[in-house]
Amino acid sequence: MTDNASKRTNSSNGTDRSDSASSDAQPCDLSLDVSELSVLVTDCAVAMFDPSGAISAWNDGARQLIGYDEETIVGSHYRTFFTADVRESGQPERLLERSRSTGSVESDGWRVRHDGSRFWAREVIIPVREDGTLAHDDGLEADDMLGYAWFVRDRTERHDREQKLSEEKAFVESVFQAQPDVVYAFDSDDNHLEWNDRVPAVTGYTEAELAEMNPLEFIAPEDRDQIEDVIQQVLEENEYVTAEADLLTKDGRRIPYEFNSARITDEDGTVLGFTGVGRNVSERNARERALREEKAFTESILEAQPDVLYAYDTDGNLIQWNDQFECATGYGPDELADVNPLTFIAPEDREHLGDAIERILEDGERVTAESRVLTRTGDRIPYEFNSARITDDDGTVLGFTGVGRDISERKARERELERLERLNAIIRTIDETMVAADTRDEIETAIVEEFAAADPYRFAVIGRTDPTSTIDQYSLDPVTWAGIDAPTIEDVFSSFVDPPADAGETSLFETRAVQRYRNLRESPVGEWRADAREHGYDSVAVVPIVATDRTFGALVVGADEPDAFADREREVLQEFGGTIGHAINAMVVRQLLYMDTVDELEFESTDRGDTCIRLSEGLDCELSLDHVLPLTDEVFVYYLTVTGAAPERIRDGVREDDAVTEFRLIDATGEESYWEIVVRGSAIAELLTEYGARLQSKIVRNGVGKLTVQASRDADLRELVDGITSAYPDTELVSKRTVDRPVETRGDFRNTVESLLTEKQRLALEAAYHGGYFEWPTRNSDATEVADRLGIARQTFHQHLRVALEKLLSAYFGTTN
Incomplete structure (x- = not known):
């Protein structure tokens, strides 16, 4: 080492820092003393490299930091302290080259110790001149270099602190951006610190303009005093404040907003400013303007976010949540920290929600998923979760955050619609069965089995009315059931058809409307509660089976869900009960046509409520009611034969009758005429069908009517007579008798038709039928083709076919002897 170098090295108070960093060590021709540098720079690891980057000297600080003894490391290259991927990238050589060419280089990064562990290093590399001085100001040519001086400090703890701060910042920013509302933060001097992307979108200001604005500039002038007071409350008095004001946009628009603000404090409790959420309340204010004007401040102290807010790290630990999360789950804050997200989810939903979390973290998807939240008390509440990934500035995934919303009401509506669809499907199936059924037993069995x-x-259970019961006091007995054990039918059926006194419910017989009983497992009625728990149902509907004013029985249906049989389901069931009643009644009437023994009742009536009696009395003639055709429940077509009155008199008479809306003369021969009239109002023929009876004949002479009514042997004749005399008071029963009737078989009917037809008419009818003349919408044969096949003229074919059809229909409708 030269004398000049030694002098600079030993000068502890020299002004040139590079002079104080020389060394006496001479390996690889490097004469700067690393021990002397160590004395001057006590908090660093120090080493010397030769011009190629090989280590030539090593101090104790380097040994303690990196773990290598000097004997072990000397001669190794500087790249030894880098990870394999960095070594392959050539970064160590680039750092040395930059140091040589620029005079010094500073670098931060991970370095590797002797034991393979990593530490975050802050290093400085300075080239050393041939005279041993540090060339930290100017670069050197390779031929002028003695080597390099390397100074290293361990900055792992500082790096970890900075990394944690970066992650916390990324979390806060992610929460900001996940909010659908505007989010803001101001310091105590009203400087705008933070905002989410909704703020520029709503206000119209640029990011640069927002950075220079104070909170009152966003508020309409007339609301600024109020908001200024609110800000002071947040900073000085209350931790949380809610206020409403008009937000003033850049283009001058005023938007009513609700601001939920909270104080920002540091760990020592020092107030730093305030933050909050602003929500557009235009629609709400339109609905509740009067209330909003009376109550300008809506207090929301504990929660600015109405839904549950959560954040999890990548290990599935709950790291952030709001108070609503605690309210929804029932857990306290001490129990929530570091809890896995699936803990709060019902077991049956955990797999699909776990898949959703995986998509968020791995694919970066914004995911909307539904599942049931499992509360501390075991309740299951349906929620919709909207979640997004949290990343830092480098794109590192830190976890995910999101919002959960209670969708119990929506799910209830969806369940109601599903039940309604299934109910309609059941009814459609039953309707098909009722059309094909031959007996009441078939109808009732199909109903209970389908349900x-x-x-x-x-x-499901169906009960029938007791034929011996009175009109005012019905008695029902269960006759058909499914899904329930026979020993329990009587008790279950009767307790809901005629509720016990302590139930406080109205009997089915009083209302003739569908009765529903819900949440039976928690019912205050002991027998209902016990039976519901024992047999696993929670709701019951009692459906009256009726046809007009007649009650045929009741259908009792039990359901699993506590909120079954909503209003729309009740409406459908009410209509279905009427459908069953009319189907049973129609079956009775249809069976009446094929009975060989019937009860025949004869009535005499002068009741002017009957259109035929009014017309006969007014025209002083005889009327025979040949047929009644119902168009609607209140409009009927009468086909009448009138004797003893001229057509013109009949026209005048029916024209003056208020019940007749239309009329038409069909035919007139001699003293008889055949009429079609449309009558609005009740018709006795329709009334009879409601009681399982049919009008056999009705002849009215000069205002006095003779009616012959046929009913099945098991019909309630007392109820039938009461129904007729109630509708037509001036009517009385004249006689009752049992009549034996021959039953016409299918073969008998065929023989009757064949006896009416001539040979040519039969051939015309058969050729038309089998030749496809009646096919629709496209005939397989037209009249010319059928006529040619028969070898007759087309007009002759039409004549034979029309007469044959008339005889066939006459036989079917019973107008031919």
């Missing part, structure tokens, strides 16, 4: 087999329902 009991469907998912939302547990059981």
